[in-house]
Amino acid sequence: MPKETTKPVLQIGEPGPGVAKVDPILVADNVTRTFGGMTAVDVQHVEIPRGAITALIGPNGAGKTTFFNLLTGFDRPDSGAWVFDGQDLAGVPAYKVARKGMVRTFQLTKALGLLSVLENMRLGATKQSGEHFFGALFKSTWKKREADITDQAMELLARFKLDTKANDYAASLSGGQRKLLEMARALMTKPELVMLDEPMAGVNPALTQSLLGHILNLKTEGMTVLFVEHDMHMVRTIADWVIVMAEGNIVAEGYPDTVMNDPAVIDAYLGAHHDTDLGSLTGQLEVAQDIDPHLAHEIEEEIEEEAHHDGK
Amino acid sequence: MDFSFIWLAFGQIISPQTIAYALAALGLTVCFGFTGLVNFGQAGFMAVGGYGFAITTVKFGWPLWASVLAAIVGAIIFAFILGIPTLRLRADYLSIVTIAAAEIVRYTVKTPQFVPVTGGTDGINGSSSTFDAINPIPVGHYGVGVLMYNQDDLWIIIVGWVLTLLCALLVSRLMRSPWGRIVKGIREDEDAVRALGKNVYWYKMQALMIGGTLAAIAAIINIIPTSLQPDNYGTQTTFFLFTIMLLGGATTIMGPIVGSIIFWIVLSLSDGLLSLAVTYHWLPITSVQQGPIRFVIVGVALILIVVFRPQGILGKKSEAYFSA
Ligand SMILES: Nc1ncnc2c1ncn2[C@@H]1O[C@H](COP(=O)(O)OP(=O)(O)OP(=O)(O)O)[C@@H](O)[C@H]1O
Ligand SMILES: [Mg+2]
Numbered sequence: 001m002p003k004e005t006t007k008p009v010l011q012i013g014e015p016g017p018g019v020a021k022v023d024p025i026l027v028a029d030n031v032t033r034t035f036g037g038m039t040a041v042d043v044q045h046v047e048i049p050r051g052a053i054t055a056l057i058g059p060n061g062a063g064k065t066t067f068f069n070l071l072t073g074f075d076r077p078d079s080g081a082w083v084f085d086g087q088d089l090a091g092v093p094a095y096k097v098a099r100k101g102m103v104r105t106f107q108l109t110k111a112l113g114l115l116s117v118l119e120n121m122r123l124g125a126t127k128q129s130g131e132h133f134f135g136a137l138f139k140s141t142w143k144k145r146e147a148d149i150t151d152q153a154m155e156l157l158a159r160f161k162l163d164t165k166a167n168d169y170a171a172s173l174s175g176g177q178r179k180l181l182e183m184a185r186a187l188m189t190k191p192e193l194v195m196l197d198e199p200m201a202g203v204n205p206a207l208t209q210s211l212l213g214h215i216l217n218l219k220t221e222g223m224t225v226l227f228v229e230h231d232m233h234m235v236r237t238i239a240d241w242v243i244v245m246a247e248g249n250i251v252a253e254g255y256p257d258t259v260m261n262d263p264a265v266i267d268a269y270l271g272a273h274h275d276t277d278l279g280s281l282t283g284q285l286e287v288a289q290d291i292d293p294h295l296a297h298e299i300e301e302e303i304e305e306e307a308h309h310d311g312k
Numbered sequence: 313m314d315f316s317f318i319w320l321a322f323g324q325i326i327s328p329q330t331i332a333y334a335l336a337a338l339g340l341t342v343c344f345g346f347t348g349l350v351n352f353g354q355a356g357f358m359a360v361g362g363y364g365f366a367i368t369t370v371k372f373g374w375p376l377w378a379s380v381l382a383a384i385v386g387a388i389i390f391a392f393i394l395g396i397p398t399l400r401l402r403a404d405y406l407s408i409v410t411i412a413a414a415e416i417v418r419y420t421v422k423t424p425q426f427v428p429v430t431g432g433t434d435g436i437n438g439s440s441s442t443f444d445a446i447n448p449i450p451v452g453h454y455g456v457g458v459l460m461y462n463q464d465d466l467w468i469i470i471v472g473w474v475l476t477l478l479c480a481l482l483v484s485r486l487m488r489s490p491w492g493r494i495v496k497g498i499r500e501d502e503d504a505v506r507a508l509g510k511n512v513y514w515y516k517m518q519a520l521m522i523g524g525t526l527a528a529i530a531a532i533i534n535i536i537p538t539s540l541q542p543d544n545y546g547t548q549t550t551f552f553l554f555t556i557m558l559l560g561g562a563t564t565i566m567g568p569i570v571g572s573i574i575f576w577i578v579l580s581l582s583d584g585l586l587s588l589a590v591t592y593h594w595l596p597i598t599s600v601q602q603g604p605i606r607f608v609i610v611g612v613a614l615i616l617i618v619v620f621r622p623q624g625i626l627g628k629k630s631e632a633y634f635s636a
Contacts, residue, residue: 072507074503074506074507094503094506094507095506095508095509095510095511095512096509098506098507098508098509099509103507103508103509104507105507106503106504106507110501110503110504110507111504112496112497112500112501112504112505113500114496114499114500114563115493115496115497115500119493119496120497122490122493123493123494123497123505123508123510124508126509128490130489130490130491131490131491131493131494131510132491133486133491133518135489135491136485136486136489136490136491136492137482137485137486137489139485139489142489142490146490182504185508186507186508188508189508189509
């Protein structure tokens with residue numbers, strides 16, 4: 001069990017968007033990505049603190065997944081550069097990014113259905129000479145490493161309570177179990193930075209608790225975690241640092257207990273109308289005026305009509 | 313009534329044609345069944361291999377080993393040409409490019425300007441010379457009943473089957489190795505495999521090269537006892553290979569072999585039965601219609617397989633169940 005210590009200071013200076021970190025593992029600059037005319041990601045500067053758990057939050061469509069895709073080489077940015085552990089990663093293909101120790105999971109879980117759970121796990125392992133064409137043909141050359149990999153895999157599966165499923169097809173797992181498998185599989189690569197895109201989505205509450213434990217464990221083992229999550233309870237429970245994205249920009253950064261009260265964050269989630277009552281017509285009108293003048297007009301007429309009724 | 317066609321049909325069990333289609337379908341299994349590459353150009357790979365062998369043997373007088381090498385290198389280069397632009401793209405692009413490329417090969421070799429080298433529509437005869445020259449089997453006739461083979465027929469059948477079993481063993485080893493695990497992972501979801509640090513593009517390229525190499529060897533076995541005809545390597549051949557692969561089981565090693573045997577027996581039996589039916593007027597068809605009807609039978613068989621036994625004869629039920 002990790003000892004309860006006073007939280008270390010992660011940033012240099014006042015917390016805020018783009019603030020410098022004491023020991024950043026990943027530094028990104030001017031990363032932009034547009035789809036057609038729409039800017040999905042426009043991150044000026046961001047640093048991810050090493051050895052900590054960082055949550056990347058923001059409303060739907062904020063660009064979190066797109067930002068993940070860019071950083072891990074699954075998508076090409078329009079511009080930008082980022083450095084992981086001192087190595088420039090812009091333009092590096094996804095598989096090389098993973099080999100450098102920056103491994104990710106996907107929002108839409110990618111279990112390899114027709115491979116067994118154990119084979120899914122083994123696939124994540126590194127330094128297996130049997131993965132080369134000629135090496136593969138001579139089992140004696142890779143048998144030993146395969147046995148080690150299998151041990152490593154079974155150990156992880158046991159930790160994630162999937163060991164009884166080791167020989168089942170991954171396709172037979174439930175949605176939550178697939179999330180666990182994907183996370184365990186990513187750990188087979190022995191990464192330095194683990195990037196999880198909504199690890200909790202679809203996981204039942206009973207499993208949530210143990211998943212939180214697993215993520216905290218990663219930190220105790222010396223890994224850095226960056227995760228995207230909508231569940232604020234989870235963010236508050238395990239994150240050391242929170243980065244908030246909205247409309248492609250980073251709008252706030254800070255410690256979890258303070259950043260949630262940042263007006264920029266409340267705006268990002270609720271728009272500027274978070275204190276308006278959408279149950280009343282006047283409240284609806286206020287919002288509609290911002291969105292759609294035509295709709296606003298209709299609501300105005302409705303209000304007039306009601307006033308007319310009340311007057312009678 | 314003449315029932316010898318039944319014996320001849322059973323001769324298909326070991327015929328060079330069956331071997332060739334088994335090998336080419338095995339190559340397709342590596343591409344499609346295991347790696348998930350929709351390679352609709354397998355006939356094109358066969359053509360490249362066949363011409364590589366026949367031209368170097370007949371026109372250039374190369375020794376056997378060099379011609380075999382030429383066929384294989386040709387297929388590998390063809391795999392590169394098709395793979396480099398398409399393997400980074402979505403799966404459907406490969407299928408379109410391969411089907412078109414196979415047809416380009418067929419039309420190119422038939423072009424009048426190339427007749428001195430390729431033989432045009434007539435193809436190339438006599439590519440068996442170097443192979444038969446090393447035949448150790450004494451001159452004579454071997455076999456029973458209507459199934460009689462001369463020493464050269466027997467030689468290609470023996471070598472063909474030995475090669476087929478060797479290739480099957482090789483593919484089986486590959487698929488049970490970590491290499492096989494990666495290509496199967498790519499079939500399931502290539503982004504997941506990429507995210508684990510594997511060079512997906514290069515593995516797909518390797519699979520395409522292996523599939524192409526097997527097709528090239530298949531073509532050599534096909535043309536040695538007969539001759540090289542460009543129209544034997546049209547789109548129809550690719551679809552025969554898909555039928556064979558699905559019949560046997562797309563993710564099995566022995567599936568393509570069993571599939572090829574059954575396919576050619578059925579095709580040749582139905583041909584015999586249809587001839588009988590035509591001769592004795594059992595069916596209201598003419599001998600001209602007989603040919604196309606065989607293919608109707610193949611088509612119906614393919615539909616029935618996909619509907620009632622999607623995993624093929626040797627495949628595991630659960631695999632088809634999960635992929636549905
Ligand atoms: N391939 C694409 N083509 C066009 N638009 C895209 C594409 N991918 C993402 N977008 C758009 O970019 C924006 C950001 O999407 P993204 O998936 O990054 O959001 P997100 O923050 O991950 O949201 P969520 O919390 O819902 O997962 C969205 O408006 C989305 O519609
Ligand atoms: Mg997302």
